[in-house]
Amino acid sequence: MSKKVIDLDNVVVKFAGDSGDGIQLSGMQLTNTTAQMGEEVATFPDYPAEIRAPQGTIGGVSGFQLHFGKNIHTPGDKCDVLVALNPAAIMANIKMIKRGGTIIADIDTFTDKNFEKAGFKDDTLEIIKQDYKLIEAPISSMTQETLKDSGLETKVIMKSKNMFALGIVYNLFGFPTKYSEAYFEDKFKNKPDLIKANIKVLKGGFNYAAAIQAMPSFRIASQTDLEGKYRNISGNVATAWGLLAASEKTGLELFLGSYPITPASDILIEIANRKDLGAKSFQAEDEIGGIVSAIGASFAGNLAATSTSGPGLALKSEALGLAVITELPLVVVNVQRGGPSTGLPTKTEQSDLFQALTGRNGESPIPVLAASTPTNCFTMAYEAARIALEHMTPVLLLSDSYLANGTEPWLIPAMKNMPNIQTKFVDANKEKYLPYERDKNLVRSWAIPGMKNFEHRIGGLEKMDITGNVSYIAANHEKMTELREAKVEKIADFIPELKIEGYIDSDTLIVGWGSTYGHITCTVNEMKEEGVELAHAHFNYINPLPKNTADIFKKYKNIIVCELNRGQFAGYLRMKLPDFKYKQINKIQGLPFTVAELKAQIKNHLDIK
Amino acid sequence: METNKYTPKDFKSPQEVRWCPGCGDFMVLASVQRAMSELGHNKEDYAVISGIGCSSRFPYYMNTYGFHGIHGRAALLASGTKIANPKLSVWQITGDGDALAIGGNHFIHEIRRNVDLNVLLFNNQIYGLTKGQYSPTSTKGQKSVTSPFGTIEIPFNPGQLTIGAGGRFFARTIDVNIKESVEIFKQSDGFRGTAIIEILQNCVIFNNGAHSAITDKETREDNQLWVEHGKPMIFGKERNKGIVLDGFKLKVAEIGKNGITEDDILVHDMHEDDTTIHNALVKMQLPEFPVAFGVIRAINDDTYDSLIVEQINEVKKTAKIKNMDDLFNSGSTWVV
Numbered sequence: 001m002s003k004k005v006i007d008l009d010n011v012v013v014k015f016a017g018d019s020g021d022g023i024q025l026s027g028m029q030l031t032n033t034t035a036q037m038g039e040e041v042a043t044f045p046d047y048p049a050e051i052r053a054p055q056g057t058i059g060g061v062s063g064f065q066l067h068f069g070k071n072i073h074t075p076g077d078k079c080d081v082l083v084a085l086n087p088a089a090i091m092a093n094i095k096m097i098k099r100g101g102t103i104i105a106d107i108d109t110f111t112d113k114n115f116e117k118a119g120f121k122d123d124t125l126e127i128i129k130q131d132y133k134l135i136e137a138p139i140s141s142m143t144q145e146t147l148k149d150s151g152l153e154t155k156v157i158m159k160s161k162n163m164f165a166l167g168i169v170y171n172l173f174g175f176p177t178k179y180s181e182a183y184f185e186d187k188f189k190n191k192p193d194l195i196k197a198n199i200k201v202l203k204g205g206f207n208y209a210a211a212i213q214a215m216p217s218f219r220i221a222s223q224t225d226l227e228g229k230y231r232n233i234s235g236n237v238a239t240a241w242g243l244l245a246a247s248e249k250t251g252l253e254l255f256l257g258s259y260p261i262t263p264a265s266d267i268l269i270e271i272a273n274r275k276d277l278g279a280k281s282f283q284a285e286d287e288i289g290g291i292v293s294a295i296g297a298s299f300a301g302n303l304a305a306t307s308t309s310g311p312g313l314a315l316k317s318e319a320l321g322l323a324v325i326t327e328l329p330l331v332v333v334n335v336q337r338g339g340p341s342t343g344l345p346t347k348t349e350q351s352d353l354f355q356a357l358t359g360r361n362g363e364s365p366i367p368v369l370a371a372s373t374p375t376n377c378f379t380m381a382y383e384a385a386r387i388a389l390e391h392m393t394p395v396l397l398l399s400d401s402y403l404a405n406g407t408e409p410w411l412i413p414a415m416k417n418m419p420n421i422q423t424k425f426v427d428a429n430k431e432k433y434l435p436y437e438r439d440k441n442l443v444r445s446w447a448i449p450g451m452k453n454f455e456h457r458i459g460g461l462e463k464m465d466i467t468g469n470v471s472y473i474a475a476n477h478e479k480m481t482e483l484r485e486a487k488v489e490k491i492a493d494f495i496p497e498l499k500i501e502g503y504i505d506s507d508t509l510i511v512g513w514g515s516t517y518g519h520i521t522c523t524v525n526e527m528k529e530e531g532v533e534l535a536h537a538h539f540n541y542i543n544p545l546p547k548n549t550a551d552i553f554k555k556y557k558n559i560i561v562c563e564l565n566r567g568q569f570a571g572y573l574r575m576k577l578p579d580f581k582y583k584q585i586n587k588i589q590g591l592p593f594t595v596a597e598l599k600a601q602i603k604n605h606l607d608i609k
Numbered sequence: 610m611e612t613n614k615y616t617p618k619d620f621k622s623p624q625e626v627r628w629c630p631g632c633g634d635f636m637v638l639a640s641v642q643r644a645m646s647e648l649g650h651n652k653e654d655y656a657v658i659s660g661i662g663c664s665s666r667f668p669y670y671m672n673t674y675g676f677h678g679i680h681g682r683a684a685l686l687a688s689g690t691k692i693a694n695p696k697l698s699v700w701q702i703t704g705d706g707d708a709l710a711i712g713g714n715h716f717i718h719e720i721r722r723n724v725d726l727n728v729l730l731f732n733n734q735i736y737g738l739t740k741g742q743y744s745p746t747s748t749k750g751q752k753s754v755t756s757p758f759g760t761i762e763i764p765f766n767p768g769q770l771t772i773g774a775g776g777r778f779f780a781r782t783i784d785v786n787i788k789e790s791v792e793i794f795k796q797s798d799g800f801r802g803t804a805i806i807e808i809l810q811n812c813v814i815f816n817n818g819a820h821s822a823i824t825d826k827e828t829r830e831d832n833q834l835w836v837e838h839g840k841p842m843i844f845g846k847e848r849n850k851g852i853v854l855d856g857f858k859l860k861v862a863e864i865g866k867n868g869i870t871e872d873d874i875l876v877h878d879m880h881e882d883d884t885t886i887h888n889a890l891v892k893m894q895l896p897e898f899p900v901a902f903g904v905i906r907a908i909n910d911d912t913y914d915s916l917i918v919e920q921i922n923e924v925k926k927t928a929k930i931k932n933m934d935d936l937f938n939s940g941s942t943w944v945v
């Protein structure tokens with residue numbers, strides 16, 4: 001399926017609320033700020049026909065839509081972000097929000113009465129939450145709280161709640177509040193208390209969005225060239241569903257041990273909501289607790305997983321080593337964000353690759369996979385579970401903030417078509433269980449508490465080959481180290497080969513991995529239109545690499561590795577396949593590549609003027 | 610449940626036990642093997658799970674399912690195991706360093722969650738495996754390789770910590786008291802919830818005699834109070850001393866003196882939800898008081914592992930989504 005990337009620098013925002021809510025003012029302010037920031041902008045105010053339509057009804061909804069970014073010629077068709085100050089404002093605009101778009105709603109207006117006026121049914125809110133990213137912000141009450149000491153009347157205070165909403169939007173897109181501040185200082189020259197009040201509320205909204213680490217959802221439009229039934233899905237939800245699907249396929253209960261962290265929390269939230277499918281979520285007291293509880297659940301025979309982001313993965317590394325040496329199946333999802341340390345919690349980056357590959361003590365190899373689009377998160381999470389269970393190993397799946405919050409149309413799969421997963425449970429009729437006896441793929445078998453006659457002990461100390469008893473024998477340690485490595489290498493026989501997209505016969509191969517897929521694909525397509533033909537190899541499997549990687553690299557004179565870090569995958573390729581020369585395109589701004597950037601840098605590498 | 614005819618020997622693993630000769634851990638191992646043989650679970654339904662430290666080698670010596678984890682994290686390995694399969698009888702083996710230093714956070718949270726676990730906390734007031742550094746339960750002033758001039762830290766009292774974290778079950782025993790330990794282990798296994806059992810354990814190499822003031826033959830009857838639910842808290846060689854309430858505090862009184870009769874002695878109620886007396890009992894220290902042993906606190910409450918199953922069953926009853934295909938097709942969809 002070919003993908004077209006919509007960069008977030010081209011956005012449609014709509015404010016909507018009761019006609020007395022100051023919707024037009026918020027819209028004008030955002031217009032003014034975006035224009036001052038040098039963006040192109042087009043606007044479309046839409047007032048209710050009736051001047052005094054009943055409050056809270058669809059008929060009374062006032063709106064203001066604006067479209068900002070590059071090459072803007074229209075106010076936009078459907079919006080990426082809807083700011084709705086009451087349920088009626090959601091209902092009036094629901095058909096005009098892009099699937100998977102973001103709705104910022106004043107949750108203080110979510111009353112039965114307002115739902116009724118807006119025509120919500122029992123499951124309306126639930127459906128909205130599934131199809132859109134709903135940011136439930138207590139806009140009215142926080143406005144009230146912000147101005148409780150202002151001496152202003154409640155009625156006056158509530159008039160400024162539109163500024164709270166505007167503050168949220170400014171934060172969402174990284175716009176400053178200063179242009180609006182200047183506006184108030186000018187407008188209310190003679191009413192200093194109103195200047196103060198409006199600015200305070202505006203900043204209140206801005207800071208609230210920062211505090212909850214609010215993020216807009218990136219949208220990725222797929223050209224849906226395959227016939228079938230579609231739905232919209234975000235990367236994080238797709239990841240959760242991939243794990244759930246593997247659980248259903250194998251009949252193993254899913255256990256997710258996790259600790260909330262941006263931008264991975266939505267995986268935990270989705271699993272916590274899937275009690276209907278019997279999933280067990282365990283919100284641990286910390287990141288270590290998340291992974292260790294999952295290892296415990298794996299020991300007991302569940303399909304166990306833990307989800308986190310970079311700093312959390314750092315905390316999990318010792319336990320990940322325990323899963324390596326005990327050779328227990330475990331899926332670790334790392335939704336990468338900007339680092340090091342707390343770094344850029346809401347921004348995207350691919351800079352945890354080295355951490356994923358080597359961030360543990362000792363020789364500690366694990367399979368590393370990477371998802372390349374929001375819907376591919378489903379496929380790769382399922383693959384991570386398949387490899388973990390079939391090869392008795394922890395598997396690390398890399399996603400990132402861009403994928404996690406990105407949504408795209410998804411051709412709905414059917415469970416009967418999902419690949420089978422062969423679990424490695426020991427044959428119950430076996431006379432004796434030797435925990436570290438291996439099959440031809442070097443995989444040990446799995447005996448879990450409750451299985452009669454197979455009682456055994458595992459742990460973090462080095463194991464004797466075959467018996468699994470504690471062993472400090474020098475030669476055994478070397479042998480076990482080699483076995484663990486060979487076991488992971490062997491997985492290359494059970495993953496798809498690398499495919500070449502774009503123009504196979506080019507002498508230049510663009511290499512990417514993970515979430516850069518859409519932008520690279522777009523770049524390759526656009527450059528072909530300009531007469532530059534490029535081949536594109538995209539990696540979903542990083543350790544082990546697909547078996548045919550070297551054979552493919554051999555065919556190209558130029559190999560350009562594009563990634564959102566300082567060159568980690570390029571460095572890894574230099575170590576694994578040192579016979580090739582790798583050029584690099586790197587970006588480390590917490591943002592995805594843009595097609596324009598990629599085109600310019602590729603041309604630069606190829607000396608194309 | 611079928612009746613099992615196990616003997617303690619059935620729970621001995623073929624691995625050679627490698628603790629220092631004279632280590633208190635041997636006694637605890639014997640007590641656990643005896644308790645398990647008498648409990649009636651199938652052998653394959655036991656999981657013995659540890660962290661790091663001398664005592665954490667324990668699982669290797671048990672012929673049950675066992676998991677030797679990483680330092681401080683046994684609570685979570687055990688919790689994950691039990692939540693994944695609530696039918697198991699899960700025994701967590703930990704020490705004063707493992708549970709109260711590196712694993713302190715997990716310790717209080719496992720207690721708060723009340724996962725149905727038996728937690729054997731070996732307290733020898735020293736780090737043995739790393740050769741003699743002081744621990745969070747070392748007495749203030751204790752000299753060790755890392756406190757050559759004596760510690761300046763105030764030790765944790767595991768009982769107070771347990772009760773402070775909302776603990777529903779706390780018991781205390783001594784490594785050498787096999788008979789009492791077996792009974793306590795059996796009680797803790799029958800108890801639904803996180804059962805913390807502090808075992809005063811002697812490290813012969815690095816902290817020999819740490820508990821001797823309590824355990825010495827000559828004085829032990831005067832220095833140990835073994836509480837029993839529903840019975841007065843009487844102790845002493847002559848069985849003539851008891852615990853009485855003096856305002857909000859406990860006091861040792863002598864029966865027959867100052868008009869004190871057996872009726873004045875506090876009767877132990879391990880099911881009392883109010884923590885005042887239980888907390889006072891676990892705090893009792895020599896020389897003013899005897900040290901309390903036995904099951905001090907046992908409050909029945911919901912367990913995490915049963916609640917999660919109940920919640921799943923409850924949600925499933927009215928759920929519209931019954932399987933993945935339902936989920937895939939839920940919400941808004943469209944056809945191309």
